[in-house]
Amino acid sequence: MEKKFICIVCPMGCELTAETDKQGNLTAVAGNRCKRGESYAEQECKTPMRMLTSTVRIEKALYQRLPVITSASIPKDMIFQVMSEIDRVKIEAPVELRQIIIKNVCGLSADIIASRSMAEVHQ
Amino acid sequence: MNTVELVIIGGGSAGMAAACGAYEAGVRDILILERDKELGGILLQCIHNGFGLHYYKEELSGPEYAERWEKKIEEYGIAYRLDTMVLDITADKVITYTNTVEGYTKVRAKAIVLAMGCRERTRGAIHIPGFRPAGVWTAGTAQRYLNMEGYLVGRRIFILGSGDIGLIMARRMTLEGAEVLGVAEIMPYSNGLPRNIQQCLRDFEIPLYLSHTVTNVFGKDRVSGIEISQVNQKFEPIAGTEKRFDCDTLLLSVGLIPETQLGQNAGVLLSPKTKGALVNDINETETEGIFSCGNVLHVHDVVDFVSEEGLHTGKNAAAYLQNKLMRAEEANVSAGAGIGYVLPQRVRKTLAEAVTFSFRVTDVKKNAELLVKVDGKVVKSVKKRQMIPAEMERITLKAEELNDLQSELVLEIRED
Numbered sequence: 001m002e003k004k005f006i007c008i009v010c011p012m013g014c015e016l017t018a019e020t021d022k023q024g025n026l027t028a029v030a031g032n033r034c035k036r037g038e039s040y041a042e043q044e045c046k047t048p049m050r051m052l053t054s055t056v057r058i059e060k061a062l063y064q065r066l067p068v069i070t071s072a073s074i075p076k077d078m079i080f081q082v083m084s085e086i087d088r089v090k091i092e093a094p095v096e097l098r099q100i101i102i103k104n105v106c107g108l109s110a111d112i113i114a115s116r117s118m119a120e121v122h123q
Numbered sequence: 124m125n126t127v128e129l130v131i132i133g134g135g136s137a138g139m140a141a142a143c144g145a146y147e148a149g150v151r152d153i154l155i156l157e158r159d160k161e162l163g164g165i166l167l168q169c170i171h172n173g174f175g176l177h178y179y180k181e182e183l184s185g186p187e188y189a190e191r192w193e194k195k196i197e198e199y200g201i202a203y204r205l206d207t208m209v210l211d212i213t214a215d216k217v218i219t220y221t222n223t224v225e226g227y228t229k230v231r232a233k234a235i236v237l238a239m240g241c242r243e244r245t246r247g248a249i250h251i252p253g254f255r256p257a258g259v260w261t262a263g264t265a266q267r268y269l270n271m272e273g274y275l276v277g278r279r280i281f282i283l284g285s286g287d288i289g290l291i292m293a294r295r296m297t298l299e300g301a302e303v304l305g306v307a308e309i310m311p312y313s314n315g316l317p318r319n320i321q322q323c324l325r326d327f328e329i330p331l332y333l334s335h336t337v338t339n340v341f342g343k344d345r346v347s348g349i350e351i352s353q354v355n356q357k358f359e360p361i362a363g364t365e366k367r368f369d370c371d372t373l374l375l376s377v378g379l380i381p382e383t384q385l386g387q388n389a390g391v392l393l394s395p396k397t398k399g400a401l402v403n404d405i406n407e408t409e410t411e412g413i414f415s416c417g418n419v420l421h422v423h424d425v426v427d428f429v430s431e432e433g434l435h436t437g438k439n440a441a442a443y444l445q446n447k448l449m450r451a452e453e454a455n456v457s458a459g460a461g462i463g464y465v466l467p468q469r470v471r472k473t474l475a476e477a478v479t480f481s482f483r484v485t486d487v488k489k490n491a492e493l494l495v496k497v498d499g500k501v502v503k504s505v506k507k508r509q510m511i512p513a514e515m516e517r518i519t520l521k522a523e524e525l526n527d528l529q530s531e532l533v534l535e536i537r538e539d
């Protein structure tokens with residue numbers, strides 16, 4: 001089967017055409033300008049993976065939200081499940097950059113970590 | 124009135140990098156003036172990842188990228204004032220600013236770097252018919268509300284313009300439970316990065332309507348719906364192609380314009396193409412000792428290049444302050460066929476260093492050749508598989524390649 005998608009590994013955004021066999025394994029790929037596009041295509045045909053960024057509620061900080069990011073990419077079809085875990089969290093400042101906010105989220109072997117530090121603010 | 128060697132207006136990526144560049148070149152008396160609550164600028168609301176690929180060879184989120192630079196500012200002990208709004212700059216470099224601690228204050232600078240970033244074009248700037256109900260937002264404003272204040276501006280969203288901010292917001296609002304009905308783009312191609320089309324629209328099955336624009340906004344108090352139409356080659360709506368969407372919010376992602384108000388009072392001349400200052404190869408404006416870098420100079424899509432431009436500008440502002448700057452007659456740089464704009468617009472002759480030129484193409488170019496002509500002679504040509512207006516391109520010329528430059532350097536595209 002032929003699949004067309006854009007490589008998201010770097011801003012070049014190559015348009016890839018991937019050939020897969022009946023089991024969904026990659027047999028050929030075209031359009032990639034570098035090697036990384038090939039492994040991306042392979043993964044994309046098996047289990048598409050994405051980094052996820054969002055925010056969690058924070059108190060005693062300069063803002064109401066703390067930006068967070070997954071420590072590694074997660075399966076695309078798990079994004080909304082992870083989002084509902086993130087929605088449940090409420091933390092307090094101070095927070096360190098890359099502090100773990102949710103460990104091993106949904107058992108995916110990736111953590112939700114703070115993508116900035118936030119100092120405690122006394123009102 | 125206090126005198127400061129170097130005053131930097133705006134503490135975003137450009138301003139922080141300019142401060143670091145000047146510091147590393149030996150200037151110690153530096154002051155950054157920033158109107159927001161923190162240093163960092165627009166990056167603080169760009170919580171998605173994808174920053175720093177060129178500079179750090181890593182993909183960072185916007186806030187983390189900003190934090191790295193902030194740390195450097197702290198480490199160098201560079202002075203900055205927050206919650207400080209600059210109101211005026213004069214040609215003799217008197218800066219008027221106001222904040223709650225010092226009140227209305229004037230300071231004299233020996234050199235100034237303008238790094239005020241850009242602002243979003245609004246609906247008024249692009250003439251959509253209909254009332255002006257609540258529910259029409261620029262994408263960046265909605266982004267700040269959502270990512271910093273935790274406030275979702277609507278539930279059923281339509282987006283006009285396929286710039287990266289609009290695409291990023293389409294995904295972001297979908298993740299937060301809103302329904303994004305579609306994105307309309309007046310051009311026949313997207314204005315955002317291809318990877319954002321994939322990961323922000325296609326991943327969530329959000330339709331992109333190319334060659335379409337919003338032709339009506341319904342609702343009196345709050346948006347109740349919008350209508351889009353296909354456009355012809357002259358960008359005029361084609362009758363009979365109207366489609367209606369019921370939505371409560373229209374996000375505008377229709378472009379950015381440099382925030383240049385301040386510079387104009389100081390006699391800084393602007394380019395009609397970039398809407399930012401006219402500069403030479405060290406990013407000095409037409410007013411001596413006033414420099415410009417980052418989005419206030421021209422709108423960038425990649426922050427790494429903003430940082431690089433800031434460092435280069437800061438280093439040269441330092442040379443200016445230390446009387447180490449090599450002054451020479453300047454040649455013109457212009458945009459030839461297929462090039463929308465090229466920066467810098469002037470370059471010093473008899474330069475002993477390489478110069479990096481930034482440019483954008485006028486429309487999508489496939490398998491084209493970029494030519495650099497010095498006084499009519501091609502000195503360099505580069506084959507490019509694809510160039511799109513959404514991506515700023517750069518080319519660096521070595522000192523030798525600029526040796527013979529007398530009056531004009533032209534960048535142009537040759538298509539087969």
Ligand SMILES: Cc1cc2nc3c(=O)[nH]c(=O)nc-3n(C[C@H](O)[C@H](O)[C@H](O)COP(=O)(O)OP(=O)(O)OC[C@H]3O[C@@H](n4cnc5c(N)ncnc54)[C@H](O)[C@@H]3O)c2cc1C
Pocket residue numbers: 132133134135136137138156157158159163164165166169171172173174175207208209210238239240241263266287288382385416417418419422423424425426427429
């Ligand atoms: C919404 C958005 C999304 C982006 N996404 C990406 C991306 O995914 N990847 C990437 O690499 N790049 C991205 N970019 C591009 C890049 O991040 C920006 O171009 C860059 O951060 C701009 O830096 P700057 O310092 O020029 O402007 P800004 O960050 O806007 O900084 C300007 C600063 O000046 C201050 N200021 C303005 N006027 C005054 C005044 N009168 N007095 C005092 N202070 C003032 C402002 O408060 C602000 O802090 C994005 C840009 C935007 C706008």
Ligand code: SF4
Pocket residue numbers: 007008009010011012013014031032033034035036037038040
């Ligand atoms: S194939 Fe390589 S160059 Fe192309 S987008 Fe992927 S990583 Fe970038």
